[in-house]
Amino acid sequence: MNGNFEITILVNNVSSTPDLITEHGYSLHISDGERKILFDAGQERQVLENNARKLGIDLKGVDTVALSHGHYDHSGGLEALLSVGGSVDFYAHPAALSTRYSVRPERVKSNGMPPAVCEAVHKLPQSRRHWSEEPVMLTKQIGLTGYVPRVSEFEDTGGPFFLDQYGRVEDLISDDQALWLRTTQGLVICAGCSHSGIVNIVRHVLEISGGGRIYAVIGGLHLVNASHERINRTIEALEQLKPELIVPCHCTGAVATDRILEHFSSRAVIGASGQRYLFEQV
Numbered sequence: 001m002n003g004n005f006e007i008t009i010l011v012n013n014v015s016s017t018p019d020l021i022t023e024h025g026y027s028l029h030i031s032d033g034e035r036k037i038l039f040d041a042g043q044e045r046q047v048l049e050n051n052a053r054k055l056g057i058d059l060k061g062v063d064t065v066a067l068s069h070g071h072y073d074h075s076g077g078l079e080a081l082l083s084v085g086g087s088v089d090f091y092a093h094p095a096a097l098s099t100r101y102s103v104r105p106e107r108v109k110s111n112g113m114p115p116a117v118c119e120a121v122h123k124l125p126q127s128r129r130h131w132s133e134e135p136v137m138l139t140k141q142i143g144l145t146g147y148v149p150r151v152s153e154f155e156d157t158g159g160p161f162f163l164d165q166y167g168r169v170e171d172l173i174s175d176d177q178a179l180w181l182r183t184t185q186g187l188v189i190c191a192g193c194s195h196s197g198i199v200n201i202v203r204h205v206l207e208i209s210g211g212g213r214i215y216a217v218i219g220g221l222h223l224v225n226a227s228h229e230r231i232n233r234t235i236e237a238l239e240q241l242k243p244e245l246i247v248p249c250h251c252t253g254a255v256a257t258d259r260i261l262e263h264f265s266s267r268a269v270i271g272a273s274g275q276r277y278l279f280e281q282v
């Protein structure tokens with residue numbers, strides 16, 4: 001009999017129970033029964049640790065950490081995990097370590113990986129650090145997309161992101177990547193913030209996985225600043241793929257989340273920490 005993939009939302013802006021701490025951040029725990037993967041780590045270590053404890057997940061059992069991108073709300077919780085003696089395999093695009101900012105007229109904010117986490121990454125043994133510019137398989141059935149080509153004309157990074165604090169050099173967030181799983185129901189795509197655009201991500205997964213059916217899309221869709229046109233075109237493009245499950249999380253934004261729930265109806269669920277999704281392994 002095949003086993004199950006278990007995907008648990010550990011950290012998110014919304015929670016399913018009051019004992020789980022919410023924050024502007026995102027983290028998933030993904031297990032196939034053997035490998036224990038942390039996909040992103042939220043913003044605060046205490047949040048990650050509290051929620052893992054409450055959900056019965058032992059972070060010491062994590063053998064693989066994969067980052068969707070280097071923003072602080074996905075990497076901030078990582079320091080302790082990476083400092084536990086080099087027993088964790090770490091996957092990220094090298095640009096995840098960039099110094100970067102969100103630049104708005106009223107506020108400039110450093111939004112990259114915290115320095116202590118960067119240092120912990122640099123201190124990892126070289127054999128444990130894996131730079132995923134290209135697609136990479138973590139197991140036979142679980143892959144990382146690496147760099148996602150920006151093809152669709154209506155998607156962008158979704159915010160005022162720059163590599164300098166004066167707003168001169170645009171940050172294309174080339175480190176943005178997603179994790180995907182091959183299940184008996186079809187492909188399951190886990191996105192972090194979707195700064196590449198969720199439609200670009202889904203199309204890229206179809207290409208690198210050899211195609212097939214998209215069963216589920218789970219993650220931050222970063223439509224929080226998106227125009228109605230972009231939201232509509234995103235929904236249209238996703239609808240063409242006929243997914244059975246869409247779980248908008250984290251930075252999807254209230255307007256886009258409402259539109260997704262309205263359109264996909266029983267196929268959409270608002271993502272909340274504490275939710276567990278099971279998929280049968282191929």
Ligand SMILES: [Fe+2]
Binds near residue numbers: 026074193220
């Ligand atoms: Fe985010």
Ligand SMILES: [Fe+2]
Binds near residue numbers: 069071193195
């Ligand atoms: Fe982000």
